[in-house]
Amino acid sequence: MLIRAEESVLVVIDMQERLVPAMQAPARTIRNTRTLLASAHEVGVPMIMTEQYPAGLGRTVPELTGTPGAIVLEKMHFSCMEDETFAETLGGLGRRQVILAGMEAHICVVQTCASMIEQGFEVFVVSDATASRTLESEQACIARLSVGGAGIVTTEMVVFEWLGKAGTPAFKKLLPLIK
Template sequence: MPAPLPRSPELMNADDTALLVVDVQERLAPAVRDPARLTWNCGRLLQGAAALGVPAAATEQYPEKLGPTVPELTEHLAGSAAAKLMFSCRECGDLLSGWQSDGRERVLLAGIETHVCIQQTALDLLAAGFRVYVAVDAVSSRREVDHQTALRRMESAGATLTTTEAALFEWCVEAGTAPFKAISALAKQAPPE
C-alpha cells in the first residue's frame, strides 16, 4: 500500500492543540442565544478532548458576580476554571505559556460571548503566535448581529472557523480506534431540543 499524503497544516491535531472554554457561567450562560446548544457542544468538546488527550481548560469572568462554570461542564473539567477580570483570556498567561511550552501551537475556542471574550481572546492569541480555531456552534452572544459580526472579524484576522463535530474528527484523524468509538458516540448524540 502506498504511503498516505502528508497531513494538511490547516488541520488541528490532538498533539498540537488545546481547548479553551471561555466563561460558560451560571449567571452568564442563560443570557445568550440558545444556551442549551452552546453548553451541549462545549460539553462534547471537553469529552472529546479528554478521550484524545487534548488539554482543556476553562475560564470564568468575574466569578464573584457571574457565578461558577455551569455544572454540566465542570464534571468534564480536570481542574478548576481560571478566574479573570479582563475580557480577553490573555490574563491567563501562565496557562497559555504552558501550552506553548508543550508545543500546543493551536487553540480551539468555545464559550461566550462571541463578540467580547471570545473575539478579544482570539485576536490576542493570534498576536501571540497561536493558530486560533473557533467552534461556531459552541460560541454565542446575546444578539445575533454581535455573534455574526465577531465571527467575520475573527476570520478576517486569521482565525479558522469550524464546528464541534469537525474539530472532534480532526483531532481523531482515523476510524477503527478506541478513541474513534468515543468520538463517534459524541457525534451520534441528539442535540438538545
C-alpha cells in the same frame, strides 16, 4: 491546515451560571461544548476553562464541570491572554493550536482570539459552541475573526480532525456524542 490533537489545546471561555441563560441557543452551545470537552479528554488534548469574575457571574455551569484534567482559571480581563496566570498556563502546555469556544463571543472570545493570533497561535473558533446575547453580535464575532486569521470550525470538524480515522477505540467511544 488540519487540527491535530497532539498540537491542540481546548479553551472554553466563561460559560457561567449567570451568562448562559442570556445567550442565543444556550442548549446547543452547552451540548457542543460538552462534546468538545469529552473528546479532548479522550484524545489527550489539554483543556483550560475560564471564569470571568465568578463572584458576580457565577461559576461554570454544572453541565461542563467535572471533566478530568480540565484546568479552571478565574480572570478579570476580557482577553484571557492579558491574564498572567492564563498566559503562563497556556504557554506551559507547548501547543501551537488553540480551539476556542465560549461566551460572550463578541467580547471575551474576540479579544482572546485576536491576542492569541498576535502572539503566533493558530486559532480555531468553534462557531456552534460560541455564543452571545444577540445573533448580530455572534455573527460580527465570526466575521471579524474569520478575516483576522482564525479558522471558523464546528464541533464535528474539531472532533473528527482530532480523531483522524475511524475504527479506533476513541472513535467508537465518541461517535454516540456526535450522532
